[in-house]
Amino acid sequence: MADRIVIQSFSLQYSATTPGVLSSVSLDIPSGTCCAILGPTGAGKSSLLQCLAGTMQRHHPESVASGTIQIGERLFEALPSHVLFPSVGYALQDPHVQISGVRDTVFGEILFTLENTGEVPDEPAAVILPLLRKLGIDHLADRKPTSLSGGETQRVALATILVAQPPVLLLDEPTTAMDLAAQEKLRGILRGMKQSTTIVLTDTQLDFALGICDQIVVLEQGKVLFDGTPAAFLRRLDEFHTSLPLENWLPLRQQILRLLDQPSRLGSRLALTLGLK
């Protein structure tokens, strides 16, 4: 069952003497939905995910936080004190760090996750191979996980998290090295997982989030600038051109709004493409 995530007045500093990384962040991410946290470098996106994953104190042992984080039934005053895996799956920004390399094959690397969760199915191949197929990397099953290209590595790293089917899934810029066809595949997988998983992903741009996310949050310098639906975001697109690369989107804005407001076959197609329904 997917967990609802409620963050209330959450603030974070890496240490008592350093500037704030997150400043009074409040978010409500309903169970079984997908929230995209967008913003420039240094906005606090990865830090927020690390707080939700329970890994912040590993990275910054002296970090100071206030506010609350609630994940499902569990309420944390400030930071969770332990890593929340496997109930929270966290795909790191750098896929090369994610891959342990303790096994000789991609298949083995993914099986290693299941072994760590203590829930190895009788026929692991029946779980792992379909996932690899959906990600378009089944041909890599026998390859050495450290011998892959950048985009392949990113997909294998994701598979090591997705295979555990965590009720909460955190993805830190999951598509940076992926070609656009691979991104489409991942979109399809995430759409299929949404019922049983609450997904929070970060990105520096808009394109991947549209079509899967139900909620867009724009974070800048640790503060929430926007929190709303993709349709509401598209209506206010021009406000965020300094935070996000929107130069290809802004010229389309008027046409997008017209189609959203006036029912038409093209409008419905557009709404579907952008995940506005």
Next chain:
Amino acid sequence: MSIELRNVSFSYAGDRPVLRDVSFSAEQGGFLLIIGQNGVGKSTLLKLLNGILKPTSGQVLVNGVNTATQPTSRLAKEICVTFQNPADQIFASTIRAEVEFGPRNLRRKNVDQLVDDALVLCGLDALASHHPYDLPSAQRKLLTVASAIASGAPYLAFDEPSAGLSQIERSVFEGLLTALKKEDRGMIVVSHDLALLLPYATAVLILARGEMIYYGNAEVVTQQDGLIRKAGLRLPLPYRLEKLFGK
């Protein structure tokens, strides 16, 4: 003066060929954009340009000199290649030292000037004394680009230089591309980021299943859906919407 590939094929030891019969030439002042699916051999192709890898058959010619006969250190004077993962190349303990390594070892005359200019161009001048690993990953990408620029090499090859860059670094990156064009450097760039880079490309090379399925002008890429589909790729969402509105 050019970088030229003549019927280049390449396989990693004992494995099936990664690249087959690839030919192209890149000139100074030009911008060749190389696109293709993940794992198709794009990064391998870049490593052939400066002699890190040598072709299994065919020839790579850097200003007419066959890379098979030259040490990488000599080729580095002419072409500098950045890796996709900055962690694979960053080694110095300050940003300045990292950028300085190339031009100093290549015995360029004006090392300080080359380093200063590259740092300014990449928006890293105020951070010169910091440790590279204090930088967020997006700026670490720009650091590898700064090192390449400071090398003074007339040809620069970047592997996914804009991956993970946010709006802040993308603006910096666009600025430096314009500056490099003015300097008449030759650019060879592997990327999935068509939205950012296609406007700069003077030529596009598309790889599919290890073969070159297209090499020619850049406009064709957005106009011919079939070509992109044949390569197993998709156009960026705004491009597709534009087409939808055009109908």
